Amino acid sequence: CSHTATTFETEEMIGFCKQARADELAIVDMQNGPEVLSDLKVTYEKWKSLGVDTLYICRYIETLEQKEWIFRLIQYIKQRDKDFLILGDYSLDSADYLAEYGKWMDGAAFPEPYSVKASGIQKEFAERFCQNYHLKADEISSSAYQGYDMTAMVLAALQDGAVTGEKMRDWMTSTKGHEGVSGKITYSKESKLQSDIEYKVLSEGSFKVQEVKADE
Numbered sequence: 001c002s003h004t005a006t007t008f009e010t011e012e013m014i015g016f017c018k019q020a021r022a023d024e025l026a027i028v029d030m031q032n033g034p035e036v037l038s039d040l041k042v043t044y045e046k047w048k049s050l051g052v053d054t055l056y057i058c059r060y061i062e063t064l065e066q067k068e069w070i071f072r073l074i075q076y077i078k079q080r081d082k083d084f085l086i087l088g089d090y091s092l093d094s095a096d097y098l099a100e101y102g103k104w105m106d107g108a109a110f111p112e113p114y115s116v117k118a119s120g121i122q123k124e125f126a127e128r129f130c131q132n133y134h135l136k137a138d139e140i141s142s143s144a145y146q147g148y149d150m151t152a153m154v155l156a157a158l159q160d161g162a163v164t165g166e167k168m169r170d171w172m173t174s175t176k177g178h179e180g181v182s183g184k185i186t187y188s189k190e191s192k193l194q195s196d197i198e199y200k201v202l203s204e205g206s207f208k209v210q211e212v213k214a215d216e
Contacts, residue, residue: 001030004060012058040076057088071101078104102205112198113142116182149180
């Protein structure tokens, strides 16, 4: 795992590691870097000696140089092992950098932050959102859908009498769930969002959505 030691990335790494343990995946190295080209050779050779076949990248991006570093890291690895699997987050989805580094990234994958499926509710929401904010349908971010669904779900719970933290938790983890923009939203007793997951996988120079069932 290659990450940056910032709050969001640290939380993301903790979540990734918890899920990896649950799925009996072995994480043999976590590091804040590599940060400079001279470190790449040593880092890569260490990973290969440990038998690493997959790299999960979660790196904070503040400048274009920091973003390009992600792709330079991928290129260095893929030039030496084309079968090395790359996992990451939305920062991999950049048209400009894919045009330059895409040939090194075939098979790279990242989960969509929030699954949005076509439905009557989604269509009606998208029309209103675009009208209010003067955007096109493909310019709506997953955060907009998520924010709408979370607000609507909390309001529905309050209307059902969930006026304390305990009642809110019980309402959200009940089998009733909430019919949101992205379909029915339910949570497990461990407060995990239960829904099918959409992954974007790079193929032929662009990321394409692949759906994975929640129980897979």
